[in-house]
Amino acid sequence: MARKYITNQPARYCKVGFMKCSTKSWAIAWAVAALVVVAGAGLAFAPVVFAELWPVLPRLHLSATPPAMIRGGTVAGPAMGTVVDGYWRVQKISPDTYAIGEPQSDPDNYEYLLIGRTRALLIDAGATWSHDIHTAVATLTNLPVTVIPTHLHFDHTDGLRYFHSIALIDLPETRSRVRNGMVHLSRYEYMGWFLPVGPPVFHVTEWVKPDGFIDLGGRRVQVLWTPGHTATSVSVYDPGEKLLFAGDFIYPTSLYAFLPDSSLSSYETTVNRLLAVLPADTTIYGAHCCRNDATIQAPWLGMNDLSDVKNAVEAIQNGTAKSRGFILRRFPVNSRMTMITLYPFGNH
Numbered sequence: 139m140a141r142k143y144i145t146n147q148p149a150r151y152c153k154v155g156f157m158k159c160s161t162k163s164w165a166i167a168w169a170v171a172a173l174v175v176v177a178g179a180g181l182a183f184a185p186v187v188f189a190e191l192w193p194v195l196p197r198l199h200l201s202a203t204p205p206a207m208i209r210g211g212t213v214a215g216p217a218m219g220t221v222v223d224g225y226w227r228v229q230k231i232s233p234d235t236y237a238i239g240e241p242q243s244d245p246d247n248y249e250y251l252l253i254g255r256t257r258a259l260l261i262d263a264g265a266t267w268s269h270d271i272h273t274a275v276a277t278l279t280n281l282p283v284t285v286i287p288t289h290l291h292f293d294h295t296d297g298l299r300y301f302h303s304i305a306l307i308d309l310p311e312t313r314s315r316v317r318n319g320m321v322h323l324s325r326y327e328y329m330g331w332f333l334p335v336g337p338p339v340f341h342v343t344e345w346v347k348p349d350g351f352i353d354l355g356g357r358r359v360q361v362l363w364t365p366g367h368t369a370t371s372v373s374v375y376d377p378g379e380k381l382l383f384a385g386d387f388i389y390p391t392s393l394y395a396f397l398p399d400s401s402l403s404s405y406e407t408t409v410n411r412l413l414a415v416l417p418a419d420t421t422i423y424g425a426h427c428c429r430n431d432a433t434i435q436a437p438w439l440g441m442n443d444l445s446d447v448k449n450a451v452e453a454i455q456n457g458t459a460k461s462r463g464f465i466l467r468r469f470p471v472n473s474r475m476t477m478i479t480l481y482p483f484g485n486h
């Protein structure tokens with residue numbers, strides 16, 4: 139049977155966007171669509187993308203963060219404190235209270251040791267698995283030491299592998315990490331997935347409820363839940379000395395409010411709460427060094443700095459603050475601090 143060809147129908151008019159149909163135009167259309175999807179996903183998951191690329195960026199000579207708005211570095215002069223074992227820098231900051239710095243670590247971590255009558259509390263465990271902070275602690279006390287990480291990033295938890303007495307904030311998120319009695323940190327809680335050792339796997343001996351207390355014998359300190367830098371961050375408040383140990387929530391230099399677990403709205407809530415409950419003459423010690431208006435020493439700030447963070451966060455939230463950078467944006471806080479956030483619709 140002979141085939142019939144229909145020849146009297148008009149040719150169909152076909153377009154891909156503004157181009158006529160052809161194999162090449164379809165390929166271009168698919169490439170554009172793929173690019174849009176990848177760019178959209180990159181924006182939507184910018185904190186995770188940054189976290190994954192972070193170790194690679196310096197090798198590519200690309201700036202991982204937007205340019206600084208304040209003068210970096212510290213004023214020249216002798217660093218405060220005593221060097222222990224060629225690595226730790228121990229500085230007394232108050233009676234029975236010591237800062238333990240790690241100038242060779244990146245980025246300049248500081249831990250704090252609070253000594254009571256019956257035991258001592260170490261705030262943060264040390265920035266690296268390669269140095270055991272007990273070397274420094276042993277020069278300061280013989281009492282048993284409990285450690286509490288201000289948050290779970292590698293530069294605050296890597297030293298946990300050297301401890302048996304560990305306190306942790308008791309939140310659903312932290313409890314959910316327990317398997318067979320041991321805490322297993324997730325990739326973006328630890329953030330040190332590129333390091334040659336894995337995250338420490340540890341047993342919590344003391345779960346502390348948000349805003350609960352730890353008794354050191356004649357010295358009670360409060361564990362304030364201070365989300366912002368991460369969702370499970372804590373700050374330790376010593377009411378007797380009017381000292382707040384704030385971890386990475388606030389310290390001189392650049393505050394990170396853009397990581398996978400960061401929240402700008404939590405920053406706002408926490409900073410308002412701290413301003414409401416803490417005495418005006420509280421001294422704040424952060425976990426990273428250094429002030430640009432003082433010699434190298436434990437990084438301290440005042441409540442006025444906390445007020446400046448509040449003002450900065452509010453200005454960022456209502457769109458009146460000026461920034462540098464696009465996906466990651468750096469905002470001024472004051473002469474000692476900037477805050478890095480995401481683009482407006484990426485913040486939460």
Ligand SMILES: [Zn+2]
Pocket residue numbers: 291293294386425426
């Ligand atoms: Zn840190």
